[in-house]
Amino acid sequence: MTSFLVRRILGAIVILILISLITFYLFYALPRDPARAFCGKICRPETLTLIRHNLGMDEPLFVQYWHWLSGIFMGREFTQFGACPAPCLGYSFATQEPVFSAIVDRFPVTLSLTLGASVVILSFGILTGMLAAWKVGQPLDKIASSTSVIGASLQIYFVGPLVVFAVVDTLGLLPRPSYVPFTEDPLTWFVHLLIPWVVLSIIFTANYTRMTRSQMLEQLAEDYVRTARAKGMSGRSVFFRFAWRGAMIPIITIFGVDLATLLGGAIITEQTFTLHGIGELAVRAVQNTDLPMLLGVTVVGAAAIVFLNIVVDVLYAFIDPRVRLS
Amino acid sequence: MTTVSWSSEPGTSRGPEPFLSVRDLSVRFSTEDGVVHAVDGLSFDVEKGTTLGIVGESGSGKSVTNLTILGLHDPAHTEVDGEIWLEDQELVGAGASTLEKLRGNRVAMIFQDPLTSLSPFHTIGRQIGEVYRKHKGASKKEARDRAIEMLERVGIPQPATRVDHYPHEFSGGMRQRAMIAMALVCDPDLLIADEPTTALDVTVQAQILDLLKDLQQQFGTTIILITHDLGVVANTADNVLVMYAGRAAERGTVREVLSKPSHPYTWGLLSSMPRLTSSVDMPLVPVRGTPPSLLNRPAGCAFHPRCDFPQLVGSDLCFTQRPDISPENGHGDACYLTLQQKRDIRTGDTKEQA
Ligand SMILES: Nc1ncnc2c1ncn2[C@@H]1O[C@H](COP(=O)(O)OP(=O)(O)O)[C@@H](O)[C@H]1O
Ligand code: SF4
Ligand SMILES: [Mg+2]
Numbered sequence: 001m002t003s004f005l006v007r008r009i010l011g012a013i014v015i016l017i018l019i020s021l022i023t024f025y026l027f028y029a030l031p032r033d034p035a036r037a038f039c040g041k042i043c044r045p046e047t048l049t050l051i052r053h054n055l056g057m058d059e060p061l062f063v064q065y066w067h068w069l070s071g072i073f074m075g076r077e078f079t080q081f082g083a084c085p086a087p088c089l090g091y092s093f094a095t096q097e098p099v100f101s102a103i104v105d106r107f108p109v110t111l112s113l114t115l116g117a118s119v120v121i122l123s124f125g126i127l128t129g130m131l132a133a134w135k136v137g138q139p140l141d142k143i144a145s146s147t148s149v150i151g152a153s154l155q156i157y158f159v160g161p162l163v164v165f166a167v168v169d170t171l172g173l174l175p176r177p178s179y180v181p182f183t184e185d186p187l188t189w190f191v192h193l194l195i196p197w198v199v200l201s202i203i204f205t206a207n208y209t210r211m212t213r214s215q216m217l218e219q220l221a222e223d224y225v226r227t228a229r230a231k232g233m234s235g236r237s238v239f240f241r242f243a244w245r246g247a248m249i250p251i252i253t254i255f256g257v258d259l260a261t262l263l264g265g266a267i268i269t270e271q272t273f274t275l276h277g278i279g280e281l282a283v284r285a286v287q288n289t290d291l292p293m294l295l296g297v298t299v300v301g302a303a304a305i306v307f308l309n310i311v312v313d314v315l316y317a318f319i320d321p322r323v324r325l326s
Numbered sequence: 327m328t329t330v331s332w333s334s335e336p337g338t339s340r341g342p343e344p345f346l347s348v349r350d351l352s353v354r355f356s357t358e359d360g361v362v363h364a365v366d367g368l369s370f371d372v373e374k375g376t377t378l379g380i381v382g383e384s385g386s387g388k389s390v391t392n393l394t395i396l397g398l399h400d401p402a403h404t405e406v407d408g409e410i411w412l413e414d415q416e417l418v419g420a421g422a423s424t425l426e427k428l429r430g431n432r433v434a435m436i437f438q439d440p441l442t443s444l445s446p447f448h449t450i451g452r453q454i455g456e457v458y459r460k461h462k463g464a465s466k467k468e469a470r471d472r473a474i475e476m477l478e479r480v481g482i483p484q485p486a487t488r489v490d491h492y493p494h495e496f497s498g499g500m501r502q503r504a505m506i507a508m509a510l511v512c513d514p515d516l517l518i519a520d521e522p523t524t525a526l527d528v529t530v531q532a533q534i535l536d537l538l539k540d541l542q543q544q545f546g547t548t549i550i551l552i553t554h555d556l557g558v559v560a561n562t563a564d565n566v567l568v569m570y571a572g573r574a575a576e577r578g579t580v581r582e583v584l585s586k587p588s589h590p591y592t593w594g595l596l597s598s599m600p601r602l603t604s605s606v607d608m609p610l611v612p613v614r615g616t617p618p619s620l621l622n623r624p625a626g627c628a629f630h631p632r633c634d635f636p637q638l639v640g641s642d643l644c645f646t647q648r649p650d651i652s653p654e655n656g657h658g659d660a661c662y663l664t665l666q667q668k669r670d671i672r673t674g675d676t677k678e679q680a
Contacts, residue, residue: 223437223439224443224446226398230429230434231429231434231456232426232457319447320446321447321494322494
């Protein structure tokens with residue numbers, strides 16, 4: 001287990017370095033020059049050079065990358081902004097704020113959205129899928145199967161405002177979505193995020209209902225389930241004690257893959273409900289050609305996905321004894 | 327090798343009521359393509375403490391028959407007619423809870439592939455123990471002790487350690503032993519072994535069959551041994567039922583069927599068997615043709631498209647009328663050839679090959 005974690009974490013670091021390298025490179029391959037953008041409409045060459053120097057852009061690419069990378073672990077000195085203690089992701093070109101603290105400020109919003117939606121997706125998707133499989137061919141199954149198709153075809157930016165209009169404006173059941181830190185008041189945090197969670201999970205939940213249903217049905221046709229029945233196990237215990245485990249394995253695998261998409265969905269959700277999360281930072285960083293911010297957001301987002309995938313793998317090993325974490 | 331004979335007169339159902347009696351059993355599945363007549367008018371008996379070998383090509387209805395005994399088919403897509411008597415209990419149409427109490431307790435089953443037939447998610451000990459807990463109301467501790475005892479009984483070394491292992495940590499032979507331990511944990515009266523050695527290599531096959539024989543001798547278990555291998559039957563069973571297309575083609579004691587086979591399909595099976603024929607050099611002749619579709623069965627004798635002898639029968643009986651097995655008891659077959667014709671063909675056969 002420990003050696004598995006060490007290996008996975010080392011692997012994750014390599015992946016993250018590669019991602020940052022690629023982002024770094026791609027950014028410079030873009031025709032847009034951030035220094036020129038700063039310089040304004042009437043830009044004198046001397047000013048441009050100065051800005052370039054201040055942004056550290058007059059050095060060779062790999063030196064710049066090295067500065068960025070070592071800053072994360074050892075901190076950096078900036079001529080313009082002064083000391084930036086580790087972990088330092090540099091200063092935003094656009095807003096001049098430290099990238100790291102900007103991300104730290106907004107990360108809880110995105111994390112709350114993603115994790116909350118994950119809980120909704122998994123619990124609701126698996127539950128309805130199980131019920132559909134349990135009552136296969138019966139009305140409940142048909143309802144679950146057809147609503148799941150509808151759910152999968154909905155769009156966040158379409159459903160979001162609709163739900164807000166119905167639930168908040170018309171019925172007044174829930175407050176308008178916003179972010180209140182969990183540490184401040186867990187209940188308020190929960191109530192204000194309920195709508196975004198549900199909206200973000202709608203498109204995914206449907207998929208999990210369908211997958212759980214078909215996986216359960218597949219497992220129920222397996223030899224070992226037949227053996228369990230041949231031993232005298234009741235239908236219910238066969239369903240809930242035997243078959244579910246086998247069904248969860250592909251579900252968890254898919255979920256690991258879906259995490260990245262889910263994070264993307266979280267960004268759209270933030271936009272839809274004007275929540276100030278990582279997504280907003282990312283969108284603005286792209287608009288402003290804000291390299292440090294873009295790199296920071298990319299690497300932190302990737303780190304979150306990689307980390308959650310490690311969690312998923314550990315979970316996987318708990319469910320399936322054939323998977324050894326050694 | 328131990329001789330296999332536990333009943334005084336196997337095969338002849340004179341004595342008292344047979345232990346298991348299947349009467350005119352039909353099993354039909356409704357599928358998207360139509361109705362599959364997997365078993366059609368099948369009758370057979372098994373005496374207490376004996377072994378019945380059921381032989382036939384893949385798809386002949388062996389598994390379906392035996393799953394029906396345990397009521398393991400999905401009732402939504404399956405239609406079962408006929409009677410299955412386990413002593414004085416009728417199993418066709420028995421309620422779910424009656425069957426649940428029976429399964430794993432009085433009647434146990436082992437399957438072909440022990441790897442897929444055991445749950446990959448639970449330890450061997452738990453899978454054995456839970457049967458015992460379910461039927462005997464044992465505590466966790468008692469169930470575990472019993473599991474260890476059973477593993478020891480089926481010859482698994484270090485049972486106290488192995489009990490906590492998962493199936494994937496066992497070898498194929500060990501897995502089938504564990505499967506047998508699981509089947510026998512409640513001392514069942516009837517053990518149905520559905521091709522228990524097909525997935526194993528030859529040396530392990532012999533070990534597993536020996537184990538079954540030993541356990542039968544110790545505990546007097548009645549066994550139905552399903553196989554497509556007549557060699558297995560020759561070594562293990564008292565009686566044989568040869569199945570073709572969901573029906574009985576031939577039945578009798580092992581000696582009767584192997585030394586005086588009387589159905590053309592049995593002849594085919596025997597000539598495709600290397601070990602049982604007298605001459606070692608004799609080529610293996612598989613039964614020509616393929617098994618019939620059970621969706622659209624041939625009229626008359628289901629074997630006629632593959633049979634060499636319908637013209638000997640004369641008229642078009644083979645093509646129009648379904649032969650029933652006769653005589654009612656003892657060595658019988660479902661074929662219109664006369665005894666004399668069968669004898670001639672058999673001896674002619676041996677002359678040809680000599
Ligand atoms: N649940 C089912 N639904 C439809 N057809 C089935 C089902 N189970 C078995 N069959 C069909 O019944 C026939 C007999 O199968 P089976 O008893 O498994 O043969 P075998 O003699 O090899 O054990 C086969 O043609 C098989 O395809
Ligand atoms: S009844 Fe006719 S077709 Fe069937 S096995 Fe006998 S001879 Fe062949
Ligand atoms: Mg079979």
